[in-house]
Amino acid sequence: MHNLEKAEINIHVIGIGGCGGNAITNMAQICQHKNLRFSSINTDISALQQCNNHEVLLIGENTTKGFGAGADPVVAREAAEQSEDALRTLIEGDTLIIIVAGLGGGTGSGAAPVLLDIAKESDINVMCFVTLPFNSEGGKRKDIAFHALEQIKQKANATLILSNDSLIAALDETVGLLSAFRHCDTQMHRIVEAIITMLTSTGYINVDINDFSHILSLEGDTALGVGIAEDNNSLCEALTHALENPLVEAQSIAGTKGVIVQLSCQEEPSLAMYEEMLARLQVLIDGASALVISGVTVSPELPHFAEVLIIATGIPTQHPHDTSEEKVVPMKLSSSDVHRAKDTGYLDIPTFVRLQGKG
Known part of the structure; x- marks a missing residue:
């Protein structure tokens, strides 16, 4: 055997x-x-x-x-x-x-x-x-x-680019220097934890290291996001939050060649909500030819109902010949988010970052 x-x-x-x-x-x-x-x-x-x-x-x-x-x-x-x-x-x-x-x-x-x-x-x-x-x-x-x-x-395979100047625009002006740097570390920690869960947990539907390697091999820009759902009815909202973090400008994943969407839940999600989330993803990627790899893991220890990880690769590079600062993702808060950033809640904002891949 x-x-x-x-x-x-x-x-x-x-x-x-x-x-x-x-x-x-x-x-x-x-x-x-x-x-x-x-x-x-x-x-x-x-x-x-x-x-x-x-x-x-x-x-x-x-x-x-x-x-x-x-x-x-x-x-x-x-x-x-x-x-x-x-x-x-x-x-x-x-x-x-x-x-x-x-x-x-x-x-x-x-x-x-x-x-x-x-x-x-x-x-x-x-x-x-x-x-x-x-x-x-x-x-x-x-x-x-x-x-x-x-x-x-x-x-x-992919490079996440953060500018120190973006912290000034994204966080409240009263936030201390070390607290701002710890905020970046917290965001990186969120990404690492989500990737570990995806690659090491055995679930209903698994994303393995070969799936991950294949998606990372696709040339072009890469977008990565983590969103949180508080209940079964907010999976689509978590997907949206993963791609529309108030700390960064809205990013498009239209034209992507490949996507991993990993759903980690405290308990079994409903089929209808899961299908609705994937349908929403299809609208966002705007391309029937994109390879979509999905995973579902039940993790009772999660502090919220669900977490959605998105990794989209092979996105057409927006400025392939530009090496200026415009290639850095500017992080900013809209006016409606200014007051929210004045407490420690800014450390819990779901992560969305745009990465520059090989291309």
Whole structure:
């Protein structure tokens, strides 16, 4: 008789540089799962000493002596190349890697592309969550960030782009700096948790790693969203919320080549509501030729009735030759949302982000 045990799914979230390491430290505090692993990579040993709840890796010690890359991505790249064997060992056995990095400085900008190359050699899917510097930080950091971004976009399966300036527009002006950064970490945590549930939970209808890999392989932009339903009658509303987060401008998934829609519920959803949600999705994608892969999982531990995860790929790139800031998703609140953002509720807003894929 054949062994029917399911292959282990190993998701590895890796922070690169100071910004990435801080994000991983925050995420590791709130996200625990047996299939999930956190690591931080840096050229600065003092920054790694602050990462006390996950694995760390110092790279390029012979070059930087553990004092950092000096905001020079060339130095960081050399450091990563010197530590290729250690990086290869770090990601051994991974099924999916999610890289978190701040661009515009040294280590995140210089080392992330090297790790992507190593992951590609090992045939590991990689998603990147990157942040761009404030405009007030000057043109040099912006140039470094966009140069690194172009490299990352060519190598990663999908790249989530967040601008620090978007926080100013999206959050109330009284929100503290660290609270704003934690807000971004919370949003990334939501995405990671939803993906873990999709890939590791056994449900009525399963989305497996091969489904996920196929959808990620479709060239073009990628849209990803998470919406919450409070009862059985609001599944369509959750789908809409996933794609119309008040923190970001409304995004179209029309023309997408492939979509994953994963429904996680406290209890069995009704057939009518499930079918209505899928019908609504067909209207949104506006294309009969798109591949739609759906999954349904019952998770009694959910704090709300249901959660809807949408991953749409192969979306026609809006500005294929534009490397300016217009490619960054501007995050903003409409006037009707201003008062809502003044309490901690902004940390619970469903996530919707637009990612730039290979194309």
